[in-house]
Amino acid sequence: MSKLDHLGVAPMRTASGWRGGEALRLVQLPATSNVPENSPPATVVHEFSVNLSASLSPVVPGFPVIINSSPFTEAFAVNALSGTDFEVVTTGKEQLDFETGPKSFDLQIYVKDDVGVTDLQVLTVQVTDVNEPPRFQGNLAQGFNLYVVEREKPGFIYQVEAFDPEDTTQNAPLSYFLLSPSKNFRMSANGTLFSTTELDFEAGHKSFHLVVGVRDSEGLDASAVLQVTIVNINDESPRFTSPRRAFFIPEELRPGTIVANITAEDPDDAGFPGHLLYSITTINSYFVIDPLTGAIQVAQRLDRDAGELRQNPTISLEVLVKDKPSGGHENRMQITFTVEDINDHPATCRKLTFSIMVSERAANGTLLLDLNKFCFDGDSEAPNNRLHFSPPSAVGSSRRVLQLPAGSGSVVLIGDLDYENPSNLAAGNKYTVVIQVQDAAPPYYKNNVYVTILTIPENEFPLVFDRPSYVFNVSEVSPARTRVGQVRAADADFPQSSVVYSMSSGGASRQHPTIFWINPKTGELQLVTKADHETTSSYNLRIQATNGEDTSSVTVTVNIVGENDEKPICSPDHYFLAIPVDLRAGTNIQNFKLTCTDLDSSPTSFRYSIGAGNINSHFTFSPNAGSNVTRLLLASGFDYAGGLDTIWDYKLLVYITDDNLLSGRTKAEALVETGTVTLSIKVIPHPTTIITTTAQPRVTYHILRENVFSVSAWYVPFIITLGSALLLGLLGSLMVLLAKALHRHCHCKTRKDKHPRAKEVDLKNVKEDVVMESIQVNTVFDGEAIDPVTGEIYEFNSKTGARKWKTPLTQPPNWTEPSFQRRRTAEEGTGPPRSTGREGD
Numbered sequence: 001m002s003k004l005d006h007l008g009v010a011p012m013r014t015a016s017g018w019r020g021g022e023a024l025r026l027v028q029l030p031a032t033s034n035v036p037e038n039s040p041p042a043t044v045v046h047e048f049s050v051n052l053s054a055s056l057s058p059v060v061p062g063f064p065v066i067i068n069s070s071p072f073t074e075a076f077a078v079n080a081l082s083g084t085d086f087e088v089v090t091t092g093k094e095q096l097d098f099e100t101g102p103k104s105f106d107l108q109i110y111v112k113d114d115v116g117v118t119d120l121q122v123l124t125v126q127v128t129d130v131n132e133p134p135r136f137q138g139n140l141a142q143g144f145n146l147y148v149v150e151r152e153k154p155g156f157i158y159q160v161e162a163f164d165p166e167d168t169t170q171n172a173p174l175s176y177f178l179l180s181p182s183k184n185f186r187m188s189a190n191g192t193l194f195s196t197t198e199l200d201f202e203a204g205h206k207s208f209h210l211v212v213g214v215r216d217s218e219g220l221d222a223s224a225v226l227q228v229t230i231v232n233i234n235d236e237s238p239r240f241t242s243p244r245r246a247f248f249i250p251e252e253l254r255p256g257t258i259v260a261n262i263t264a265e266d267p268d269d270a271g272f273p274g275h276l277l278y279s280i281t282t283i284n285s286y287f288v289i290d291p292l293t294g295a296i297q298v299a300q301r302l303d304r305d306a307g308e309l310r311q312n313p314t315i316s317l318e319v320l321v322k323d324k325p326s327g328g329h330e331n332r333m334q335i336t337f338t339v340e341d342i343n344d345h346p347a348t349c350r351k352l353t354f355s356i357m358v359s360e361r362a363a364n365g366t367l368l369l370d371l372n373k374f375c376f377d378g379d380s381e382a383p384n385n386r387l388h389f390s391p392p393s394a395v396g397s398s399r400r401v402l403q404l405p406a407g408s409g410s411v412v413l414i415g416d417l418d419y420e421n422p423s424n425l426a427a428g429n430k431y432t433v434v435i436q437v438q439d440a441a442p443p444y445y446k447n448n449v450y451v452t453i454l455t456i457p458e459n460e461f462p463l464v465f466d467r468p469s470y471v472f473n474v475s476e477v478s479p480a481r482t483r484v485g486q487v488r489a490a491d492a493d494f495p496q497s498s499v500v501y502s503m504s505s506g507g508a509s510r511q512h513p514t515i516f517w518i519n520p521k522t523g524e525l526q527l528v529t530k531a532d533h534e535t536t537s538s539y540n541l542r543i544q545a546t547n548g549e550d551t552s553s554v555t556v557t558v559n560i561v562g563e564n565d566e567k568p569i570c571s572p573d574h575y576f577l578a579i580p581v582d583l584r585a586g587t588n589i590q591n592f593k594l595t596c597t598d599l600d601s602s603p604t605s606f607r608y609s610i611g612a613g614n615i616n617s618h619f620t621f622s623p624n625a626g627s628n629v630t631r632l633l634l635a636s637g638f639d640y641a642g643g644l645d646t647i648w649d650y651k652l653l654v655y656i657t658d659d660n661l662l663s664g665r666t667k668a669e670a671l672v673e674t675g676t677v678t679l680s681i682k683v684i685p686h687p688t689t690i691i692t693t694t695a696q697p698r699v700t701y702h703i704l705r706e707n708v709f710s711v712s713a714w715y716v717p718f719i720i721t722l723g724s725a726l727l728l729g730l731l732g733s734l735m736v737l738l739a740k741a742l743h744r745h746c747h748c749k750t751r752k753d754k755h756p757r758a759k760e761v762d763l764k765n766v767k768e769d770v771v772m773e774s775i776q777v778n779t780v781f782d783g784e785a786i787d788p789v790t791g792e793i794y795e796f797n798s799k800t801g802a803r804k805w806k807t808p809l810t811q812p813p814n815w816t817e818p819s820f821q822r823r824r825t826a827e828e829g830t831g832p833p834r835s836t837g838r839e840g841d
Contacts, residue, residue, distance in 0.1 A: 024053040024113055026064070029121035033088070036130045037099075041092030045076060045125055050084045050111055057113040058083060064111040067120075071102050076125065078109065088123060098129040099165055132165040133220035134174055140212070143225045150201040150230050160191035162214040162222070172217050179211035179223055187212065193226070201232040202267055236267035237329035238276050238321045242294075248338045251304035255297075259287070262294035264321040264331065277325060281318045287337070289319065304341045305380040313339040345378035346445030347387050347437040354451045360419040360429075360458050368401060369451060371409035375437050386440035392433035392451070400431055401453065411435070411451060419457040419494050429455040429494075461492035463499070463550035470543075470556040472525065476533040477563045477671065484516065484525040489545035489552055497547035499523070504553065506541035516541060516558065525556065533562035534599050562600055568656040568675035570596040576680045577632075585637050592632040594621070594654070594677060601658035601673075603628035611653040616645060619652060619681070638683060650681040739789035 026048060033046035050059055064078050064086055075094040079087050088107065090096065105125045112118045135141060138161070146158055164172050176191035184197050185208065193212075199205045208228040215221035242263045249259045264276055278294040280287065288299045296317075304313055315337045322330035349371070356368050371389060379385040389409040392401050400415030411433075419429055431453045438446040465487060472485035489499050501523040507516040509532075516539070517528050523545070531539075541556040577590055596606055607625040620635040638645045654677040781795035781804060793806040 024117040025051050025119045026121040027051050032124040034126045034128050036128050037096045039090050041090055043090040045088040046123055047087045053117050057115045060112045064109050066107050067110045068108040070106040073105055096127050098127050103127050133222045134162045134164045134214045134216050136224045137161045140224045145227045147229050147231050150199050150233055154195045157195050158193040160212050164216045175215050177213050179213045199230050201230050205230050232268055234268050234323055234328050238264045238266045238323055238331050240264045240333050246336050250340050250342050251302045252344050253298045257298045258295045260296040262319050266323045276321050279320045281320050302339050304339050305378050309339055310380050341381040343384040343441045347377055347447045349375040349449055352449055356453050357456050358453055359456045360417045364414055366413040368413055369411040383441040388438055388440050390436035392435050401433055417455045419455050459549045463489055463491045463547055463552045465489045465554040473559045473561050475561045475563050476531050477565050480527050480529050482527045487523040487543050499545050499547050502544050504542045504544045507539050531560045533560040564600050564671040564673055566599040567673040568596045568598045568658050570594045570656055570677050573677050578682045578684055581638050581683050581685045583634050585634050587634050589632045594630050596628045596656050598658050605658045607657045609655045611655055613650055613652045648683045652679040
């Protein structure tokens with residue numbers, strides 16, 4: 001497809017030319033033009049103009065254009081000079097070469113105006129030949145670097161080659177020459193480059209700048225640059241340039257620190273010392289050398305105070321320098337390093353805190369601590385390894401300890417350490433001093449040692465109670481855990497040790513092994529149970545106190561204060577009386593009297609009163625107070641006829657109180673006890689009197705049961721328990737024997753023999769033979785149980801008691817037939833035995 005098709009215009013011929021405007025045409029076209037080869041860009045090839053149509057429509061911008069070329073090329077383009085004038089120029093995109101490229105181009109130029117009128121003409125461009133200068137071949141055309149080894153003999157170095165572009169046969173002669181003459185090089189006419197002298201790199205012949213020229217037969221010439229570089233070879237040994245051989249360095253330099261710079265030079269590489277390789281041939285672990293720069297660095301810690309350096313601080317090394325890794329030239333040099341000691345170790349103590357226990361009786365001048373046994377300086381040389389101790393410093397402690405002699409590190413006691421001394425107690429009997437340990441040389445490293453002196457108390461004073469004896473009173477009605485009193489024991493020693501109290505003797509009663517308990521920590525004495533004044537009125541206890549070192553005892557007397565805690569007891573406490581209805585007032589009813597006793601009250605302290613049941617106050621006691629014997633009197637007569645009285649049976653509740661003499665009591669005045677007596681009184685009417693029949697009164701007896709068990713009767717429950725255990729064991733063994741007997745003699749379920757009896761049996765033998773048969777009965781078993789002996793489950797009938805095993809036993813017993821049957825069978829001889837059906841056995 002042509003470029004015209006690409007522009008969207010299809011050219012069509014009419015009778016007068018192209019369709020679309022007959023007056024629009026390209027002037028000066030078609031035509032033929034010439035252009036020299038190798039023309040630069042923008043070279044004018046041909047000029048032409050456009051004749052507009054009658055409508056004077058302008059040319060479309062961008063037109064005219066070259067729409068096609070033969071052969072195809074981008075070496076030409078159309079430039080506009082005005083609205084109707086144009087030119088064809090070279091673009092420079094392609095080189096116009098007469099010798100190698102096309103020599104003629106046909107360019108189709110297409111034009112179009114605004115109304116669509118077009119025209120197309122052809123311009124033929126012919127490339128003309130131009131004489132060109134020679135050209136160098138290969139890398140020499142852009143400049144060439146030529147390397148020549150030093151010490152080579154004078155002679156051939158390089159062959160320069162060039163060609164003439166106009167000479168397609170390459171037969172035309174070319175002449176070569178040097179534009180920059182040199183005494184070291186010459187060039188022949190055919191382009192051969194020779195050296196005229198021996199080139200020595202160390203003599204300064206390192207590089208030469210040569211300009212080579214070439215000329216053709218018509219006198220055109222060209223030039224190129226040839227850079228000749230002399231290659232140095234290794235023909236000289238390196239030489240050390242650093243004059244120093246001995247080095248003094250301090251210890252503890254950081255690894256990587258440069259301690260020496262070894263320099264050398266190689267005449268072969270003057271000005272390039274980095275070409276040399278350095279190494280240390282002596283085996284050592286302290287130094288390494290940079291193989292390129294020769295800088296010696298610290299490889300590991302240099303500790304003058306430890307290891308081999310403490311014995312010998314001098315290190316000798318041999319340094320090797322060579323000009324290539326292998327096969328080159330080398331040189332050696334001996335150097336020494338002396339490691340100098342610095343004060344890098346502070347005063348060090350294996351312990352910085354000391355705790356010294358000293359008896360309070362220690363004498364002045366006692367050596368408490370020698371710091372020289374614990375402190376040291378790790379430096380190897382004086383004065384770096386010397387120590388100095390400062391005087392002890394602490395508030396209130398300097399007058400108790402001191403260094404003797406000063407600065408020696410020996411701490412001695414110079415003061416009083418009495419534990420009970422108030423000033424020492426205020427200090428807690430603990431003294432802390434600070435001693436500064438420092439180097440004797442700069443930078444005077446320091447360290448603090450803390451010495452704590454603890455006073456050990458001695459047992460100087462006995463343990464004593466605060467009283468020679470104790471007397472305590474406690475009421476007999478006081479309950480258990482009642483505080484009786486407290487004892488205290490202490491000694492004058494400090495610190496105060498905890499005292500443990502115990503009761504060594506006393507305090508027992510008939511019912512209790514002891515009725516007192518003492519708190520082992522506080523010494524407080526308490527009741528374990530109530531004390532009974534009537535049984536024991538006073539207890540003597542022996543209390544013992546101990547603090548782990550001493551023991552002391554004291555006597556404690558506990559008086560049981562009697563109290564009114566017993567009720568009056570009267571005889572009789574229940575009684576039945578029958579009195580006639582017309583008994584006179586004031587009469588002692590049936591001479592009835594009450595006789596009362598009280599263990600803790602006098603006979604004159606009783607007071608009598610009638611509580612419930614004394615309706616209309618018919619009954620009273622005389623005397624009603626002041627005596628332990630009183631009588632029952634009828635206070636007023638009965639009046640049944642007048643309707644005042646309606647009750648014939650009286651039940652009187654009599655109260656006997658022991659508070660008649662409270663005003664005269666001196667102890668426990670608030671305690672009052674009351675006893676009771678029940679009286680049943682029946683009023684008997686006259687015979688003519690119709691009374692309602694009542695049931696015969698009965699006397700009710702109240703039986704008081706009291707547990708009088710005593711701890712001292714411990715053997716009673718023991719014997720009962722032991723007897724019960726033996727009895728249970730005997731019953732268990734009997735049950736086992738009974739179960740075994742039942743199991744041995746029980747009849748197991750059997751079934752009839754399935755085999756028919758023999759018909760030829762002798763009647764005599766039948767009569768004398770013993771026949772054993774069991775009849776199977778279908779019994780309903782409605783319960784299950786476990787046999788206590790075998791542990792097997794059996795079923796039973798709750799009505800008949802019949803039993804059977806639910807699961808057969810593991811091995812049923814092998815019963816033997818009765819002896820009398822065996823004897824009968826033996827007597828009968830060969831007679832056949834009768835089947836007995838014993839499958840169930």
